[in-house]
Amino acid sequence: MSDSGRGKGRLVADRRYPNGGQKGGQTATGRSQGARPSRSGSAGGAGAGSGRRRTPPRRPAKRRNFLVAFVLGIVSFVLSILWRITWRVTAVVAVLLALGVGYFYTKLPPVTELLDGRARGSVTLIDRNGAIFAWRGDQFGGAVTATSVSKHLKNAVIATEDKRFYHHFGVSPRGVASAIRINLAEGRGPLSGHGGSTITQQTAKLLCIGVEYDPSAWKSEADYVSDCRQSSLARKGKEALYAMAMELKYTKDEILSIYLNRAYMGGGAYGAEAAAERYFGKNAATLNPQESAIIAGLLTAPSTLAPTADLERSQKRAATVLRLMRDQGFLSAAEEEQAQAHPATLSAEAQAKTGGYFADWVMSTGPEYFTRDTMEDVVIRTTLDPRLQKAAEDAMNEVYTSKVKEGSKAEAAIVVMSADGAVRAMVGGRKTGISGGFNRATQAKRQTGSAFKPFIYATALELGHSPYDTVVDEPFCMNIPGSGQWCPQNYSKSYKGRVTMTDALAHSLNIPAVKISELVGRDLVSKVASGFGIKSELNTSPAMALGTSEASLLEMTGAYAGILNGGSAVTPYGLVDLRLKGDNEVLMGTGGGIRERVIQPEAAGQLIWMMEHVVTEGTGGRAQLPGREVAGKTGTSNDARDAWFIGFTADYVVGVWMGNDDNSPLTGVTGGGLPAEIWRETMLRVTDGTEVKPLPDVEPEAPQRVAQPQPQAQREPQRVRRDNIIQQVIRDLLGGR
Template identity: 55%
Template sequence: MSSKQTKPSTRKRARKPFLSRLFGGAFRLIGKIVLRLLGLVALASAVVVLYFYMQLPPAETLLDGRERGSVAMLDRNGEIFAWRGEQGGVVRASQMSDDLINAVIATEDKRFYRHLGISPRGIVGAIRINMSEGRGPLQGHGGSTITQQVAKLVFLSDETTWRRKILEIPYALALELAYSKEEILSIYMNRAYLGASANGFEAAAQRYFGISARQVDVPQSAMLAGLLTAPSRFAPTRDLSRAQNRSQVILRLMHDQGYIDDTQYAQARNNPAVLSAEAQRRAGGYFADWVMEDGPEFLIEDSREDVEIATTFDPAIQRGAERALVSVFDDLVRDGSEAQAAIVVLSADGAVRGMVGGRAIGGAGTFNRATQALRQPGSAFKPFVYAAAIEAGMDPSDRINDAPLTINIPGSGAWSPQNYSRTYRGPITLSEALARSTNTVAVRVSEQTGREKVIQTAHEMGLDSDLTNSPALALGASETTLLDLTGAYATFLNRGRRAEPYGLTQVRLRHDGDVLLSAAPELGHRAISERTAGYVTWMMSQVIEAPYGTGNRAALGDRSVAGKSGTTDAARDAWFIGFSGDYVVGVWMGYDDNTPLTGVTGGGLPAEIWKRTMQNVHEGLPPSTLPVVVPFVPQAPPPTASVGNQGGGNQGGGQIERTIRQVDQNLGDVVEGLLRGLLGGN
């Protein structure tokens, strides 16, 4: 029994060494393979790191990574009021505020000074957070070190997520070998995008606080560091309260990591950063956008140089226009209304002093209704009809029949314009017809003068858009922009010389002041005679002053003004354009989708916006006179002054009188021109 029992035991003992040797050999083989693979990976990684290391340029060349330069816009007083392009400004990290450096380190990479470019703990932690929040492992939190972010900003911005994540590691190691921590931090803090076209912390500190990154304090540093996560969302110019709430998170991180003590923490929490007065105003956003669109592309859009643009912008006038628009909508427009309005303020020579492109005050990057919206001017076009008629020999005292009118339009049939009041007054003067905005008279005058002459006159005065050659031309059926229409009205104030709207006066390099472009305004060509301009200016003054004028609401007391209202069919557009002896102001009101306005005409809310704008713009200025020419206006109509329903002007003696007046006017213009030439006038 004993011998039989020992045999199995012997065989069992004999098998154990064999299995042990078998599995042990396999493990050792696998271990060697793994070690060799790791060695190969390490060698390949070292080669890749060395390759990237050899490609790296000097750190100084990486500090400014903008693709194009910044544009600083100066108002008429020489002060910066807006930035466009890619705003920058290189400052080394060692020169920046310690509070700012601490805020960035606490927010982005608390182990920055201890790791060699990558943080496995940070990556694993980020993946765990992303997965727990239902996102993909690389969606959301990245766990990247500042060094990895520099690699992404400088070298890997065009790579896909997975490829970029893989390449970030050798690039980060190469960066750590090539540059000091201060150089890496300098690259990061000069290239990080921080909203509002600001690239880097120096540009952001200037943009939001009006000071250098060298000077920012704890609350300001926390707000700037808070922008790194989502610069557009947390930009204080977009939503200051949201930016302040985000900065509270950064302050807590700074406190927890020992960068600020309890007292500093409490003080910073209770006194969050606020925008500088300049940034707070966000003045001239629409104006700045217009200058960028209208300026020379090779200097403004494509240049990598930092440039300054001197402009005609007046911040005081801009604020006055903005206050006027806001106050009218607050006081007189129902809550929830989506109606829009736009304002343009010009000097007599066409210099644009203020521009409001919509109710979104500041409005940078949004639809500019002052320059981009093509709308029908309605009766605001009529001054050009009467200017053409007076140029052709008519007079403000001429009488035209206000009576029902029907015109047969080939291909369209009969067309019968009606007055807004649906009533007719018989023979009335041109000046009364304009003051009352009588449609039948405007059409008769246009047809008698000739539509081609009306179109030519309007184009000469500054309406550059296409004008439809139809009887409805006289009633403003062709589209134009508020800026062009206001500029054309400036021709009246400019005594008949065209006043092309302009905003740019000079472009120069910021770093050395070299002037690249000067655009000094030139006296425009003569579009209409000075006498015609004076007559129509007087006629438009009656729109406001006469008891029956449609612009009574725009009266400014002892200040002489002239203007014209305009309302299109179904009240889809309402306008008031007018001027004093100093400024021309144009106002448009309507809906972006052409919804009709309810209970609004040009002589109503637009005239009120115009009046309040004028009051704000002229605050502190003494009254000035208008360049009017007052005609002789007879008290009673002559018996031959009626016009039939199909158009036509005065008959018989009236035609002779107009011929005599035309000869007298031409002679007067010649004598006046000779006198002005002798006296050195215009």
């Protein structure tokens, strides 16, 4: 049958459920479900039964609530506005961030230029045996890298300071948010307290965001450092930009290397190598876990946590670091347990805390450009003997513990010296083992009292007098032009009559000292004292004989060393030589030692013989040593404000001073008391185990005949004539003066 009059239907299935139809029934046009629809599907079919499908009518849309529509419209509008603002602001911030990071990126130098950031150098002091005993300045042991230090140190720093160091881009938003939360919870400002800084940000702060120290811009280096440590929002923003620039410029290990070299680690040590040397006497590459934990723990508070300041507190902090290392997988449970059971301890050199006063003095004697203001790392070899230093410190502690009244504020100082002026030990106060304190051995100028008298007798002996020459100890007055009559007295307020010069010195009699000083001439006594090294201005009045002039303990001990060595002056010294670290060339040598002769050896020997009698028969009896010859002199100033004992054996001179810092009188103390006992305790330890040697004294020739004492009335004219003759002889010897 032909179908030429109809279009071919589309090869699609009929609607399963047409509008108005039922399953399996006819369509709305009366056509059976199996009939093929018109191909065209248009109105071109024949009649109503042509097979055209009608479009089903749309259901009427539900009308939206006006209020909901209005609210949704407003929200949509606001969100669209916010989106437009947000992406524009984000774009601007991103551009500014890129510009800031790019700016700092162009300013970053090669990493090798950032490893040593000190504004000044360091000074390492070594004793006469070649061992380090003190450090001064900014200590820097040398550049290290993150790969050259001990792996335990590297891990300890990361575990403590920034456990996500290898995974962030220089800034840790999580860390910052956590820090702000903690600060607010603890009642502080959001930027006060915990910083949430990464190691990279801390390194940026150490670099002061690229700003170098300029003396013309800051009053001091401390002001510069304070400025670099600001915690303002603007400062934090710059640090973040600088940190991100560093992340682009350097590798993670390079950033960690800068941090390990520039961080301050207490005790004057900058960087891991200096800290390892300072505290443990080893290289940073050889640190074990517990030593590494000590150093890493210092980073939060280097001054208070330094093991040299408080070892126990430092060890407690290290225990926390070790637990963090275990939690983060850097240590096994067994390794952490082993480290916790054996905490790190200081090296013998760091633990000794020896020679602080001595080191301070040596630093003050060298040129500033090599000591206080050095830009280089300097090594100074000194005269310090650690055994003798310990002897002096132990003696000081022993006497103050056992013989000084509790609550006493009296101070003391000790100097131990060789006969050539080399200072072997120094204690500048009753508190031993400290640095930076007031050094009473070198800085205090006090009245010397009778400790000055040996210079009077040295002058007389040099002029030809004998230790057996006599002088009358009796009430005595003299007129002083412009001052009137002056009547000195002996300390005991008693008088011994005619005595030899030896007895007068042994018993520290004032009247004979004044008479002999006037006899030989105060100008000569002053010249001899100055020649022996008393640099302080001397009082040239008749009271000079009683020690009214002031001097330091170091000066007085050096002057007595001149007597011991046979009459030649010495310049006390502690610096042997100075060189740059790592260089064997000596840049400067000692500025001290034996100088010109002051008195002849025979006069010096006779004076030593006289001073030996001070100890064996006179005021210095408490200074006697079993089996050793000792010579010395006591000294007590006016109103007992100062008490001295200075003496020597064949090898060493020891000077001791005692007094109050406010110059108030001592209570019940004279030079022959506590100072002599401190001297004895010191010298017992100094000479322990050493060879016994005789003093280099010269016993004078005994007089052939000793005149019988005469009544005072008959004796006085003869004495006056004899004194006048002696004065005339002295004037002749001095060329008519």
